Amino acid sequence: MIEAAIEGPGATKTERRSLVRAAGLTKVFQPNKNELGVTAVRDVTLTCRENEVFGLLGPNGAGKTTTLRMLSTVLPPTQGTANVAGFSVIRNPEEVRARIGFLSGNTALYPRLTVRETLDFFGSLHGLSGIALEERIDTVLDALDMHDYADRRLEHLSTGMTQKANIGRTLLHDPPVLILDEPTSGLDVLGAGAMIDFIEAMKHGGKCVIFSTHILTEAERLCDEIGILNAGRLHAVGTLEQLRERTGEAYLDAVFRALCREASIEDAARL
Amino acid sequence: MLNIYVLKELRSLFRDRNVLTYGLLLPLFLYPTLLFGISQIRLYIQGLGEASRPRVAIVGSPKLTKHFLTMPGRKFDIVPIKTDDREPLVTGAVDLIIKPSDDERRYQIFYASERPMSTLANDVLKPALMSYRHDVEIAAGTAVGVSRRALAGITIKAIDVVDPSKTARSLLSLLLPLVMMVMCTFGATYPAVELTAGERERHCAETTILLPLSRVQIAVGKTIAVTIAAFLALVINLIATVMTASPILSSWSTGVAALPSFPLYTIPTVLGFGLLLSILYANVFLLVASRARNYREAQAFITPVQILVLVPGMISMIPGAEFTTRAALIPFYNIGLAFRGALLGNLQMVPMIYCLMSLAIVTLVCFHFTLRRLSGTAPVLGYEDPDQFQEQCP
Numbered sequence A: 001m002i003e004a005a006i007e008g009p010g011a012t013k014t015e016r017r018s019l020v021r022a023a024g025l026t027k028v029f030q031p032n033k034n035e036l037g038v039t040a041v042r043d044v045t046l047t048c049r050e051n052e053v054f055g056l057l058g059p060n061g062a063g064k065t066t067t068l069r070m071l072s073t074v075l076p077p078t079q080g081t082a083n084v085a086g087f088s089v090i091r092n093p094e095e096v097r098a099r100i101g102f103l104s105g106n107t108a109l110y111p112r113l114t115v116r117e118t119l120d121f122f123g124s125l126h127g128l129s130g131i132a133l134e135e136r137i138d139t140v141l142d143a144l145d146m147h148d149y150a151d152r153r154l155e156h157l158s159t160g161m162t163q164k165a166n167i168g169r170t171l172l173h174d175p176p177v178l179i180l181d182e183p184t185s186g187l188d189v190l191g192a193g194a195m196i197d198f199i200e201a202m203k204h205g206g207k208c209v210i211f212s213t214h215i216l217t218e219a220e221r222l223c224d225e226i227g228i229l230n231a232g233r234l235h236a237v238g239t240l241e242q243l244r245e246r247t248g249e250a251y252l253d254a255v256f257r258a259l260c261r262e263a264s265i266e267d268a269a270r271l
Numbered sequence B: 001m002l003n004i005y006v007l008k009e010l011r012s013l014f015r016d017r018n019v020l021t022y023g024l025l026l027p028l029f030l031y032p033t034l035l036f037g038i039s040q041i042r043l044y045i046q047g048l049g050e051a052s053r054p055r056v057a058i059v060g061s062p063k064l065t066k067h068f069l070t071m072p073g074r075k076f077d078i079v080p081i082k083t084d085d086r087e088p089l090v091t092g093a094v095d096l097i098i099k100p101s102d103d104e105r106r107y108q109i110f111y112a113s114e115r116p117m118s119t120l121a122n123d124v125l126k127p128a129l130m131s132y133r134h135d136v137e138i139a140a141g142t143a144v145g146v147s148r149r150a151l152a153g154i155t156i157k158a159i160d161v162v163d164p165s166k167t168a169r170s171l172l173s174l175l176l177p178l179v180m181m182v183m184c185t186f187g188a189t190y191p192a193v194e195l196t197a198g199e200r201e202r203h204c205a206e207t208t209i210l211l212p213l214s215r216v217q218i219a220v221g222k223t224i225a226v227t228i229a230a231f232l233a234l235v236i237n238l239i240a241t242v243m244t245a246s247p248i249l250s251s252w253s254t255g256v257a258a259l260p261s262f263p264l265y266t267i268p269t270v271l272g273f274g275l276l277l278s279i280l281y282a283n284v285f286l287l288v289a290s291r292a293r294n295y296r297e298a299q300a301f302i303t304p305v306q307i308l309v310l311v312p313g314m315i316s317m318i319p320g321a322e323f324t325t326r327a328a329l330i331p332f333y334n335i336g337l338a339f340r341g342a343l344l345g346n347l348q349m350v351p352m353i354y355c356l357m358s359l360a361i362v363t364l365v366c367f368h369f370t371l372r373r374l375s376g377t378a379p380v381l382g383y384e385d386p387d388q389f390q391e392q393c394p
Helices: A064-071 A093-098 A115-125 A130-143 A159-171 A189-204 A216-222 A240-247 A252-270 B002-013 B017-051 B062-069 B087-091 B116-143 B164-201 B205-209 B215-251 B255-261 B266-290 B295-315 B333-344 B349-375
Strands: A018-030 A038-049 A052-057 A079-084 A100-103 A177-181 A208-213 A225-230 A233-238 B055-058 B077-079 B096-100 B107-111
Touching: A018 A064, A018 A208, A038 A052, A038 A064, A038 A079, A038 A208, A038 A225, A052 A064, A052 A189, A052 A216, A064 A079, A064 A177, A064 A208, A093 A100, A100 A159, A115 A130, A115 A159, A115 B002, A130 A159, A159 A189, A177 A189, A189 A208, A189 A216, A208 A216, A216 A252, A225 A240, A225 A252, A233 A240, A233 A252, A240 A252, B002 B164, B002 B215, B017 B164, B017 B215, B055 B062, B055 B116, B062 B077, B062 B116, B087 B096, B096 B116, B107 B116, B164 B205, B164 B215, B164 B266, B164 B295, B164 B333, B205 B215, B215 B266, B215 B349, B266 B295, B266 B333, B266 B349, B295 B333, B333 B349
Parallel strands: A038 A233, A052 A208, A052 A225, A100 A177, A177 A208, B055 B077, B055 B096
Antiparallel strands: A018 A038, A018 A079, A225 A233, B096 B107
């Protein structure tokens, strides 16, 4: 699944490694065997490369979180497949989990551990030990300026501090792929700004970042490619310029609304 | 990898207030306090009994009055009475009235059964009157020339041939398994709830699923953590109870005072069965708690299961219940019987094998369904939409 072994932000799009490839991802939730299932995600195909940020945009209930959960192996797909960092989410879920950093509103940290214990726990599970682990923990604490509260339990920290610890947890094992589900949700302006800076830094650091949001300014600033999800279908994928050209709209919110409208008409026609 | 996960779960567990309360604080403070309280109440009641003696009135019969007044170790007081009706008994002025016939060959005893002191008076008066009757018979016999030896009658003395420590062991074999079942239930409940429904409620379940561990490893890790927590709670409970109970029970004149004379194999037996109970209860409670959306729901689910698990154990403690091959197949009932047999030193091998097989099946079935629950969408979607979506696998 590796297109080329060329690294670095200077490489062209085709030269960069594809770290996430999803083909025909579908997820059906079925209340019980006698009832029809609810298709949360339908036939989603996408690719994300290193040094690239892929933004998943869509209205509430469009299937963004379910798509990201399938990519991160939290939910198995009903149909289709996805490869992350060269490993299949179906056949090698543990290998995939070792190579991703997944952050969402539902990946809270264990409140009775301190920040340092949390990092130590995740680092140990990812194969780090001894001095290498201690050095890595110190690097993460330095990078996120968490030394002052490194030995305090997470249950006693503010939302912003906890979010930093959570970011530290996703970065500790230096994964090539970051999957972030609405990472700025619940954060204040300063916290959200810091998160945007963090995603940008990760992109320039060679990571492949997939994130979902419905804050369009975030997508406009960060994304190399944007995918518009509507009612479980990935209706459009492209750079911001390509989407503008396709819709004839200048502003992203107008582009977004036009594409959602288009998707709804298509879905209605299909029915 | 698994040990790292188990250590993390244990670290989290032993920082939880509920787990600490039921695992450490209760055994360290509550049980000793309860035992001390019971001991004090017992001493108080004993003192009360010794201080307040039943008051007995005799209508006429100066001979009987004189006999009682000179009787050594008398456990009641003689009070004078003016009337020969039952009024003083009704008003509580006396606890018992003795009324002899004119020829003093028949004696009527009047008492009020609704008053404990009156019932006690009746109990202590009976042997005293029998003793008086015996003295009268001897006096009458000797008066007509019958020898005192011929009138002595038959003396009966009951002798218990069992060693007092064996009596203590028998008593403890009835109590200890049940006490340990209760302790283990408390020890396993909160850790099981904490690591399943509690984790889900705090939105940490998805974080756990994202660890580079298989779902089997996660399920095994949780089971080991709950088992260790339950076993530790059990051991701490036992140590605290034995340390507090020994001096208190020794001061009582019961067979349990012989507790220290238990054979050495009792300790590994108790620990072995404690571990077995911990594994069994950990799996049962993890299964129940994993079905719940949140902490409160898990507690509501677990309470009836605690009763269901404990009742067969209680029944197994009824004297007469035997550890047969058939009984060894009934889960929760069999472990109580096996434990009793082991404490008494007469554990039979074949029923024990059946018992272990039966418990292994229950444990594995519980683990299987817990694993299924943890492997499905419930840990992810459960707190939002419990049981609404069933996994449809490719």
